[in-house]
Amino acid sequence: MEKTLAILEGDGIGPEIIREAVKVLGAVERKYGHRFTLQYAPFGAQAYFDEGSPFPEKTRETCDNADVIIKGPVGLALEEMNRIPPEHRPEIGAILPLRKRYDTFANFRPVRLPGKLAHFSPIRPEIIGEGIDILMIRELVGGIYFGAKIEGPATGMRYATDECTYSQEQIRRVAAVAFEEAVKRSCGLFNIHKANVLATSRFWKEVVDDISQAYPQVPYQSLLVDNAAYQLVRNPARLNGVMLLENMQGDILTDQAGGVIGSLGLMPSACIGPKKSYVEAAHGSAPDIAGKNIANPYSMIGSIALMFDRCLNLPDEAEEIWLALFAVFEQGYVTQDLAQDVHARQKTISTTAFGDLVVEHIQARS
Numbered sequence: 620m621e622k623t624l625a626i627l628e629g630d631g632i633g634p635e636i637i638r639e640a641v642k643v644l645g646a647v648e649r650k651y652g653h654r655f656t657l658q659y660a661p662f663g664a665q666a667y668f669d670e671g672s673p674f675p676e677k678t679r680e681t682c683d684n685a686d687v688i689i690k691g692p693v694g695l696a697l698e699e700m701n702r703i704p705p706e707h708r709p710e711i712g713a714i715l716p717l718r719k720r721y722d723t724f725a726n727f728r729p730v731r732l733p734g735k736l737a738h739f740s741p742i743r744p745e746i747i748g749e750g751i752d753i754l755m756i757r758e759l760v761g762g763i764y765f766g767a768k769i770e771g772p773a774t775g776m777r778y779a780t781d782e783c784t785y786s787q788e789q790i791r792r793v794a795a796v797a798f799e800e801a802v803k804r805s806c807g808l809f810n811i812h813k814a815n816v817l818a819t820s821r822f823w824k825e826v827v828d829d830i831s832q833a834y835p836q837v838p839y840q841s842l843l844v845d846n847a848a849y850q851l852v853r854n855p856a857r858l859n860g861v862m863l864l865e866n867m868q869g870d871i872l873t874d875q876a877g878g879v880i881g882s883l884g885l886m887p888s889a890c891i892g893p894k895k896s897y898v899e900a901a902h903g904s905a906p907d908i909a910g911k912n913i914a915n916p917y918s919m920i921g922s923i924a925l926m927f928d929r930c931l932n933l934p935d936e937a938e939e940i941w942l943a944l945f946a947v948f949e950q951g952y953v954t955q956d957l958a959q960d961v962h963a964r965q966k967t968i969s970t971t972a973f974g975d976l977v978v979e980h981i982q983a984r985s
């Protein structure tokens with residue numbers, strides 16, 4: 620297969636974890652005889668300082684011309700972020716416009732922790748049991764993040780408003796993706812919402828309840844988001860299956876899920892649109908550990924696996940990467956975020972060494 624891939628390295632640990640992801644991409648490319656043309660383009664806070672825009676016009680063109688976009692995290696530490704005018708900060712000026720441009724409405728965030736790796740989790744192994752295998756599907760281009768943002772007068776009775784809107788079609792299309800996924804995996808679907816308080820959530824539940832009728836083979840359960848947050852820690856394996864979430868609730872619960880399995884560095888993601896998709900680590904740019912070669916590249920390498928599976932329809936290549944990632948962990952290698960003193964068997968390695976080991980596994984497997 621020949622494809623053009625846009626690479627947006629982003630900020631903070633972005634370039635470090637992208638470098639490892641590109642290494643792994645190259646290993647799969649060689650092994651399976653594909654040809655990928657990589658086009659690097661500036662995106663994020665550094666792009667603002669260098670180019671005057673966090674999503675420069677030339678980057679838009681590169682993305683328009685690419686088959687898939689591979690994006691690293693963007694953003695800086697809070698105090699540095701204050702040097703950027705609000706409309707040019709990476710979330711408002713780059714990520715949301717990227718999502719909107721390609722209408723990437725379905726965000727796949729797999730939360731996987733095999734029982735064998737239960738010690739990664741801060742939760743007791745007997746609670747992790749056979750393992751966690753949840754596919755969180757988050758609506759990514761609607762709701763409060765995309766609603767009007769209004770700030771009241773600078774003096775006197777000050778106020779701020781964020782509008783939250785969901786149309787029937789916006790809910791229907793992501794719910795349909797989630798039910799199809801549950802059919803494929805022969806698992807249940809948990810619909811998450813806050814229908815006891817929010818009008819948008821009541822409507823969300825009504826639309827999803829309705830769609831569930833068309834999928835009698837999928838066990839369907841609806842859960843309030845606060846209860847879901849509780850269950851996710853109390854008994855995460857109970858939620859094994861597909862979880863369907865609206866935009867903001869999904870943002871929060873997917874980070875919590877990263878905590879449950881041991882690190883945000885274990886959270887890859889794919890953002891799927893009708894014509895174009897992009898993949899990204901689910902976390903931010905981790906300025907606290909940037910430039911030290913200690914970040915966990917699993918999230919970015921796993922995003923490459925999701926790209927093969929979800930965007931290029933090459934499931935064997937995806938599986939090759941997952942097998943290699945878990946093989947590295949099973950040999951006891953971890954990056955610093957997962958290192959625990961109590962596990963003498965563990966060997967803490969750098970970001971670069973982790974990527975090298977994944978490549979070795981891919982090369983060694985016949």
Ligand code: NAI
Nearest residue numbers: 692693694695883884902903904905906907908914915956
């Ligand atoms: P963060 O997700 O960057 O980091 C939270 C914590 O997780 C930190 O302690 C960090 O060191 C750790 N962490 C994250 N990824 C890791 C990895 N791969 N390996 C090891 N440890 C990892 O959240 P934070 O610090 O709130 O945000 C930093 C910046 O990222 C901000 O500017 C924020 O706006 C931006 N951001 C960007 C996102 C994106 O590009 N999609 C998403 C979320 C935040």
Ligand code: MG
Nearest residue numbers: 870874901902
């Ligand atoms: Mg987030």
